[in-house]
Amino acid sequence: MKKEPLYIIKVGGNIIDDDVKLKSFLASFTQIKGKKILVHGGGKIATKLAENLNIPQQMVDGRRITDSETLKVVTMVYAGYINKNIVATLNSLNETSIGLSGADAGFIKAHKRMHPSIDYGYVGDVDAINTAILTSLIDLNLTLVIAPITQDDKGQLLNTNADTIAQEIAKAMSEKMEITLVYSFEKKGVLKDIDDEESFIPMINLACFEKMKEEHTIFAGMIPKLDNAFEAIGAGVNKVIIGDASNLQELLDGKSGTVIC
Amino acid sequence: MKKEPLYIIKVGGNIIDDDVKLKSFLASFTQIKGKKILVHGGGKIATKLAENLNIPQQMVDGRRITDSETLKVVTMVYAGYINKNIVATLNSLNETSIGLSGADAGFIKAHKRMHPSIDYGYVGDVDAINTAILTSLIDLNLTLVIAPITQDDKGQLLNTNADTIAQEIAKAMSEKMEITLVYSFEKKGVLKDIDDEESFIPMINLACFEKMKEEHTIFAGMIPKLDNAFEAIGAGVNKVIIGDASNLQELLDGKSGTVIC
Numbered sequence: 001m002k003k004e005p006l007y008i009i010k011v012g013g014n015i016i017d018d019d020v021k022l023k024s025f026l027a028s029f030t031q032i033k034g035k036k037i038l039v040h041g042g043g044k045i046a047t048k049l050a051e052n053l054n055i056p057q058q059m060v061d062g063r064r065i066t067d068s069e070t071l072k073v074v075t076m077v078y079a080g081y082i083n084k085n086i087v088a089t090l091n092s093l094n095e096t097s098i099g100l101s102g103a104d105a106g107f108i109k110a111h112k113r114m115h116p117s118i119d120y121g122y123v124g125d126v127d128a129i130n131t132a133i134l135t136s137l138i139d140l141n142l143t144l145v146i147a148p149i150t151q152d153d154k155g156q157l158l159n160t161n162a163d164t165i166a167q168e169i170a171k172a173m174s175e176k177m178e179i180t181l182v183y184s185f186e187k188k189g190v191l192k193d194i195d196d197e198e199s200f201i202p203m204i205n206l207a208c209f210e211k212m213k214e215e216h217t218i219f220a221g222m223i224p225k226l227d228n229a230f231e232a233i234g235a236g237v238n239k240v241i242i243g244d245a246s247n248l249q250e251l252l253d254g255k256s257g258t259v260i261c
Numbered sequence: 262m263k264k265e266p267l268y269i270i271k272v273g274g275n276i277i278d279d280d281v282k283l284k285s286f287l288a289s290f291t292q293i294k295g296k297k298i299l300v301h302g303g304g305k306i307a308t309k310l311a312e313n314l315n316i317p318q319q320m321v322d323g324r325r326i327t328d329s330e331t332l333k334v335v336t337m338v339y340a341g342y343i344n345k346n347i348v349a350t351l352n353s354l355n356e357t358s359i360g361l362s363g364a365d366a367g368f369i370k371a372h373k374r375m376h377p378s379i380d381y382g383y384v385g386d387v388d389a390i391n392t393a394i395l396t397s398l399i400d401l402n403l404t405l406v407i408a409p410i411t412q413d414d415k416g417q418l419l420n421t422n423a424d425t426i427a428q429e430i431a432k433a434m435s436e437k438m439e440i441t442l443v444y445s446f447e448k449k450g451v452l453k454d455i456d457d458e459e460s461f462i463p464m465i466n467l468a469c470f471e472k473m474k475e476e477h478t479i480f481a482g483m484i485p486k487l488d489n490a491f492e493a494i495g496a497g498v499n500k501v502i503i504g505d506a507s508n509l510q511e512l513l514d515g516k517s518g519t520v521i522c
Binding site: 049052053072075076077078079080081083084085087088089090091092093096097098099100101103104105106133136137140142149151153154155156157 | 310313314333336337338339340341342344345346348349350351352353354357358359360361362364365366367394397398401403410412414415416417418
C-alpha cells in the first residue's frame with residue numbers, strides 16, 4: 001500500500017522575526033496540498049526578550065545554555081508568542097492549525113542533557129515520539145504547529161533544538177507515512193562557501209558529503225544540518241530538502257534548494 | 262440516553278502564581294474521575310512581567326486594557342509559560358493533557374471588543390465555541406488545559422476573560438454532555454461580606470440572588486461571577502460550583518463551596 005505523504009517543514013533563521021517574510025512564508029505553506037507539520041524556532045526573539053529582562057545569554061556551539069530564567073523566556077516566546085501567532089495566521093488563511101509543544105499530549109519524551117564538561121541547564125534531548133497521538137491529531141485534519149519545548153517524566157520543561165525535533169518526528173512518522181522533510185531558512189541551500197549564495201549544491205548524496213567533509217570543501221556550519229538530514233534518510237525519511245523559506249513551493253518542486261538523497 | 266459527565270474547572274486567583282498551591286491543586290484535579298477541561302488565568306504573573314518590561318498596565322472594571330505590547334505579554338504568559346507548565350505537571354501525574362488557546366484548532370470564534378467610550382485594545386469577546394473539535398480531542402482521552410487567548414477571523418490574537426471562556430465552553434458542551442462547571446479560587450465560596458470568610462453561602466438560587474442584589478446583602482465583586490453562573494445554568498449547564506481551589510474534591514462532593522442551582 002502506498003503511504004500517504006506528510007510534509008514536515010522546519011522554519012527558522014531570520015524568517016520568524018520578520019513579520020512580512022513570515023506572513024509570506026505561511027501563505028506559501030498553506031498552498032502545499034496534503035498533511036503538514038510546521039516546526040518553528042524563534043531564537044532571535046527569545047534573545048531580545050532575555051536582553052530586555054536583563055537575563056544574560058550564553059551560547060555554546062550554537063546551543064543556548066538554559067538556566068531557569070532563560071527556560072521561562074524560551075517557553076513564553078516559543079510556545080506562547082510565536083506559536084500562537086503562527087496558528088492564528090494559518091487559521092485566518094483557512095488552514096485549521098493546532099499549536100503544540102513537545103509537552104502537549106506528552107508527544108515527545110525527552111530528558112535533560114547530561115554532558116561531561118558543559119552544564120547546558122534545562123536543555124532536552126529527545127528519547128521518543130508518540131506517533132499514535134500525532135496521527136490522531138493529523139487525522140482530525142489539523143495542521144500541527146510545533147514549538148521546540150519538551151518535558152521530562154518529572155514534569156520539567158526543557159528547551160530542545162527545533163531541527164532535531166523536526167528530524168525525530170520525520171523519522172518516527174516515516175514508518176506510516178511518506179515523509180518529505182524541509183529545512184527552510186534564509187539561505188538558498190547547502191553552501192560550499194557561506195559568503196557566496198551561488199555556491200549552493202542542488203543535490204548531495206552521502207558519498208559526496210563524506211568527500212566534501214574530508215576535503216573541507218563545505219561550510220562547517222552546514223555540517224550538523226546535513227548529518228541530521230542523512231540520518232533521517234537512513235531512518236526511512238523519503239526526501240530531505242534544505243533551502244530558502246521564501247521559495248517553499250520551488251523547494252518542494254525540486255526547482256530550488258539542496259535535495260539530500 | 263444519559264449524557265456523559267464533563268467537568269470544567271476554572272482556576273485563577275492566587276493559585277496560579279503559587280507553585281506549591283498550584284501543584285497541590287493539580288494533584289487534586291487528577292483525582293477527578295472522568296472527562297475534564299481546565300481553564301486557567303494568570304493575571305498576576307502577566308502583571309509582573311509587564312512591570313519588568315516597563316509596560317504600564319491599566320485595569321478598567323477588572324479588565325486589562327490590552328495594547329499591542331500587553332497582548333504579547335499575556336500571550337507569552339498565559340499560552341506559553343503557565344499553560345505549558347500546567348500541562349507538563351499533569352502529564353507527569355499520568356494525566357495526559359494538551360494545552361490549547363482559543364486560537365488552537367480555531368475552537369473559539371471571537372471578535373475585538375467595541376465599546377462606546379472605553380478602548381480596551383486587543384480584548385476579545387466570544388462569539389462561538391466549536392464543540393465538534395473539543396469533543397474529538399476529549400475522545401482521544403486528552404485532558405484539555407485552556408489559556409484565555411483567542412483570535413478573530415483576521416488572525417489577530419485577543420486577550421479574553423478566562424471566566425467567560427469557561428462559561429461559554431460549559432454552555433456549548435452542555436448539549437452533548439452533563440456539565441459541572443467549577444469556579445475555583447482562593448475564597449471559600451460566594452461571600453456576603455468579602456472580609457468574612459465565614460459569610461459564605463452554601464447554596465443559592467436565582468430568586469435568592471436577585472433579592473440579595475436588591476438588598477445589597479452580597480459583596481459586589483461576586484456579582485459578575487454569579488451572573489455568569491446563572492446564565493450558564495439557564496443555558497443547560499447542570500451544576501455550577503464556586504469555591505476554594507484547595508478543596509476541589511470537597512467542592513465536587515458538595516461538602517464545601519457555593520452550589521448554584
